[in-house]
Amino acid sequence: MSKVKEYSAMTKDKLMLYTFVALVIIAAITSAMWFGVTAKDPMTQAPIGMDYGVTLILSCVIAVGVAVGVDVLLHKVAADSPLNIMSAAVFGMIVALCYSYGEPSMRAVEVLPLLAPQSFMYVALITLVGMVLFKKLQGLKGRKYVNPAAAAKLLVLAFVGIFTVLIPSDHLSTGMLGVPSLAGPIGYEVISGNGMAPFGFYIYGCFGNPSLTITGATQADIVNTLLLQKFHGWAGGASSIAVILVGIALFAICRRYIKWRITVAYLATTALVALAFAFAFGDPDPLLRVMFHLFIGSSIFLAFFMATDPATTPLTYLGQIIFGVGLAILTLLIQTYMGFFGGSILALVVMNLTSPFLDKVGKLKPTPEKKTPKLPKAKQFAIVKTTDCIRCGACMRVCCHKLSPILIKEAFDKKDVNKLAKLQADLCDGCGHCTFVCPARIDLRNSILRAKAMLRQQ
Ligand code: SF4
Ligand code: SF4
Structure with missing residues (x-):
């Protein structure tokens, strides 16, 4: 029997298990919220596609199944491919939760299928590409350079040939249902700078419950939608409050091992830059823009569960803060000037590439003096x-x-x-x-x- 050894209690498997449980809780909350909701045919108002809640549960099962299956298979055929089931399961959950579901009323073109069963194939494809190319093959290089889930999703978007052309125009940009550009004033009541419907109306029409008939939206409706329940976009960010509470609990449990400074820097910078944009564009209510950038599903979920991926982010505290600030600024620029509202995923991959340089920033200065640190149990x-x-x-x-x-x-x-x-x-x-x-x-x-x-x- 091997000799008993003493270490701190945290292991990689435990970290993965806690993260997996956190993601399952978020998926369960979203599924419960979405249960009984379906998209509607714009002409006949008849339900189309599968129940949103069931769609999310099946997507999670498919993504986790594909990820774990690939992990086991590669371990069997390639002796040097380590078996890492918990890490694969976490990856599968992230792919399922960063996929966009639910059809908004102003959808113009379908970038990736929003409704099941067509969406299942793409969830499986992104998981497969991510596992093989960005987890396993990238891992062979000794370190991972880009977030596997983000890179795989971008690659699949590029592969279907519509990435650059369609993403910025995936929502209508004319008529009362059109999406106002963020590169101009936005508000609840006022017609925005480009003559579109009020931005508040857009948020409600895009993210609100499709079972409800939308004629207008009050400030309370918008706050409720952005904070509590969205029915379109990344499933992981459907309830911002759930992400924040579950994320903070995970950070508290794994505080030494999770790079929570990135999340704090990202959220603080997003709020400040959005506020600066709101004043620059003359928004009647600057908080509307701040809330949108902070709580759109692709922003809040990425801030807590993707931007903190240890493998693809800087090692030093200062590097992590610069990473979070850069990620926020890039995301806001993409969302504002490219009209790509899920732009945080592109910003993340770009910022990941800076990690090897940011690793060199803010390293502590070695000293011959000895100072004993506070160690975990x-x-x-x-x-x-x-x-x-x-x-x-x-x-x-x-x-x-x-x-x-x-x-x-x-x-x-x-x-x-x-x-x-x-x-x-x-x-x-x-x-x-x-x-x-x-x-x-x-x-x-x-x-x-x-x-x-x-x-x-x-
Ligand atoms: S960064 Fe250091 S503590 Fe963390 S896994 Fe690598 S060697 Fe271990
Ligand atoms: S002095 Fe520093 S590098 Fe050396 S064993 Fe201790 S912690 Fe590790």
Whole structure:
């Protein structure tokens, strides 16, 4: 029997399990809210497509099934493909929850099918592409550069040949039902800058319950729609309040390992920039624009559950804050000037590509002085399961000499002596805190002590 070892209680599998449970709770709330609601034929008003609630449940089952199935299959055919069922299940849930469902009254063209059963095929396709190309193949490069769910969805959109042409014009842009441009004044009552219906009316017509007849919308209707219940767009963001509450609970449980600073920076910047746009465009009620950018489903769900993906985001605190700020600014620009309201997904992939550079920003300055950090509670493990680094950054915060253990290990694996010297690996005193907190159970201490020995031999 293997010797009992002591580590912090958090493991990669546990992190994935907590995230999976959080996503299931969000899916259950949305399904309950959507249960009994169907789209209507605009001419006959007869129900079309499948019940929204049932659609979401089946989409989640399909996406999780495909993701786990691909994971198991690849593990069987390729010996070096690790079995990571919980991570695959989380990925499947994210794909299902970042898919757009529900038909708004001003839909002009169908970018991806909004209604079941046609939507099921695309949910399965995005999951398949994401698992094979962006989780497994990208993982072979040693680190993931782009968020697998976001990249797979964008690739499928591009593949069907309509990405650049159709997305900005997927809603009517003329007539009373038309969608006002955000690059002009918007309000509840006033006709917006481009002569369209009031923006408040658009929000209600787009995201409101299709079972209701819409003649107008009060401020209370808009707040209720954006905060509590949307019936179109990303399923994961249908209830902003649910996302915020479940997200905060997850962050509190996994605070050392989840990059919640990205979410805070993203939401704060979104609010500030939207407010600046509202004043610049002369909106009668600046809060309408702020609420729209904060609580549209693609924004709120992405802020809590996709932008914080540890593998594709910066390791340092400052890098994470810059990442969140950049993500918010890019998203607002895409939504305002391209008319692509789900633009946060494009902004996320662009910002992911900056992570290797942002990893270098805000690294703590190594010091020979020793300061013992506050460590999480210890737990004994009889079996220690080692996995790949998830880039949570936890090891960077517990080194008593402010070293960057994961970066030193990477430099050591590449035998990059210059980098090891720059990272001051020689200051390591072998305390082992970095190994203790690592949820992937990587023996950082051992690698860093060997790196130190390598430096001495130079
Ligand atoms: S083992 Fe070395 S690198 Fe790891 S926390 Fe201790 S001093 Fe820092
Ligand atoms: S090596 Fe560091 S960044 Fe990677 S999983 Fe372990 S603690 Fe997180």
